Amino acid sequence: MxxxxxxxxxxxxxxxxxxxxxxxxxxxxxxxxxxxxxxxxxxxxxxxxxxxxxxxxxxxxxxxxxxxxxxxxxxxxxxxxxxxxxxxxxxxxxxxxxxxxxxxxxxxxxxxxxxxxxxxxxxxxxxxxxxxxxxxxxxxxxxxQGAPLVPAFHRTLVAQTETAAFLNVGGIANVSVIAPDRVSGFDTGPGNTLSDAWIRKHRQQAFDAGGAWARTGTVNEPLLERMLADPYFSRPAPKSTGQDYFNLTWLENLKVDELVPVDVQRTLVELTARSSSDALKASGCERVYLCGGGRHNNLLTQRIRSLVEPIEVTDTCALRVDADxxxxxxxxxxxxxxxxxxxxxxxxxxxxxxxxxxxxxxxxxx
Ligand SMILES: Nc1ncnc2c1ncn2[C@@H]1O[C@H](COP(=O)(O)OP(=O)(O)OP(=O)(O)O)[C@@H](O)[C@H]1O
Ligand SMILES: [Mg+2]
The missing domain is CATH 3.30.420.40 (ATPase, nucleotide binding domain)
Known part of the structure; x- marks a missing residue:
């Protein structure tokens, strides 16, 4: 060395x-x-x-x-x-x-x-x-956009002989795609920020540990469709976003206060899973490396794995970088x-x- x-x-x-x-x-x-x-x-x-x-x-x-x-x-x-x-x-x-x-x-x-x-x-x-x-x-x-900035570093971690993607689920989720001939990446939308805000409001907890609360709810499909209809999700990259856009006000404008809180929580997990896995599938990647605190939400990770199948999902510890x-x-x-x-x-x-x-x-x- x-x-x-x-x-x-x-x-x-x-x-x-x-x-x-x-x-x-x-x-x-x-x-x-x-x-x-x-x-x-x-x-x-x-x-x-x-x-x-x-x-x-x-x-x-x-x-x-x-x-x-x-x-x-x-x-x-x-x-x-x-x-x-x-x-x-x-x-x-x-x-x-x-x-x-x-x-x-x-x-x-x-x-x-x-x-x-x-x-x-x-x-x-x-x-x-x-x-x-x-x-x-x-x-x-x-x-x-000033973001995301991590893809340049991600490029140094992989061999670039195959197409690999990194999915970081922090407050906002972002994806980097490292292909042999090209690097791309963008914020896919909310990671944990909305589910954190929602559980803080309803249960005074900082986050939904392991996704345990969300797991007891049911996805509200019409709500999920209304969420995914937000123009941010269909906008082409380059794009980035933050809490000043995806926040409780954004959520409350979708009339969520009339719904069962736990179903909203479950739907928010699905929103992150759907928006990020859509980006991963579209990228043509063969492997996904997960990082960020959101991967401790087992329900979310399970949903991402199942939505991107048969793409292999692992975490960045496989690259000797602690995913947290x-x-x-x-x-x-x-x-x-x-x-x-x-x-x-x-x-x-x-x-x-x-x-x-x-x-x-x-x-x-x-
Ligand atoms: N055990 C856990 N179960 C479920 N969610 C968890 C757990 N641990 C952490 N999290 C989630 O991870 C979040 C923190 O993740 P992280 O630190 O990667 O995000 P961040 O600080 O917002 O960074 P970024 O800049 O990437 O947005 C917490 O707010 C919480 O939602
Ligand atoms: Mg953090």
Whole structure:
């Protein structure tokens, strides 16, 4: 093994459930080694305030500024714990790739924008490590969606002798398709965000563990059809979306409050299964690698497996990347791309005019 270059990837996803931290070593030929991981759950009050900001409920500019700082303190704490766990010093890390916390993502707006908060200056000061952040906005400025950004990294994990797909089920679900001659990818729609919001409303739980509640309900077919009739699902790629579109208001506009709550929950699982498996089937892939928290929902995974049959479904652990940390590992890789001044986007995925070096460098203090 050649001398490894160490990077840390930090992901706090759209679900605002936790900060995922990954210590990653890269060989000079690009081989990736996931060395150590750490998860820091977001405090419930901060999570509630982030969700309020994402959905623009009772949020002031001051709240957002406070969240920006609160998040960076937690990012620094996650990095500290990760370094202790791995028994490695900050000076050995080239950079932290910090995704930040998405509050809004509106690539289709008149003035397309996306906003990730979590003060990177403060993170560089607190950690003593160079930080790379703000990855998405350059792609948007170049006419792209700013998302998904992981397909470029996924390409490095497979041989490209067959067509493989990655399905990440986070708050939003996204697919990457790595074919021998082409890389594509887009957000397929809601992953867990709607089912999380629905169970939070009806049972005061953060998510439906294992899909146990949904399993006791029945798919409401007319509701599923109304959901799938949303123009987002039939729009061609490039496309990406967020909680500011798929949220409780979107759901309530479908008159779900008149229905049995558990049947709505079951139908939401089916919505994610249907929309993602339609994309996988259309991709012509021979194999699917699952990642993201949604794959712990056994009902969802079962439905995806059955809808895409006979395509083989496994998870990214088969590629030696822990499937709960794929996004964090990808942002470590994106930080390396930035320091090496090579592109991080795939224009056929995001729709950007051409390849761009992504991210802003916040150097550590010498
Ligand atoms: N045991 C479980 N059973 C069912 N669902 C689970 C379980 N564990 C996690 N989840 C789901 O996974 C979600 C978190 O997944 P993840 O961290 O991949 O998403 P994210 O932070 O939103 O990232 P992304 O940026 O990819 O959207 C939780 O909100 C929950 O819905
Ligand atoms: Mg998460």
């Amino acid at each position: 050649s001398q490894l270059r160490y990077f840390i990837g930090l992901m706090s996803g759209t679900s605002a459930d936790a900060i995922d931290a990954a210590l990653v070593g890269f060989e000079s030929d690009g081989t990736t080694h996931l060395v150590c991981t750490h998860t820091l759950e977001l405090p419930a009050d901060l999570k509630a305030r982030i969700i309020a900001a994402q959905t623009r409920v009772n949020t002031t500019l001051r709240d957002i500024c406070e969240q920006d700082v609160a998040l960076s303190l937690l990012y620094a704490a996650a990095v500290k714990s990760l370094l202790e766990k791995a028994n490695i010093s900050a000076s050995e890390i080239e950079a932290i790739g910090n995704h930040g916390q998405t509050l809004l993502h509106a690539p289709e707006a008149d003035h397309a924008f996306t906003l990730q908060i979590g003060d990177n200056h403060r993170l560089a000061e607190l950690s003593g490590i160079t930080v790379v952040g703000d990855f998405r906005r350059r792609d948007i400025a170049a006419g792209g 940390f794929m996004e964090a590992v990808a942002f470590a890789w994106l930080a390396k791309q930035r320091l090496d001044r090579v592109s991080g986007n795939v224009p056929t995925v995001t729709g950007a005019q051409s390849e761009r070096v992504l991210g802003v460098i916040y150097p550590r203090a010498d």
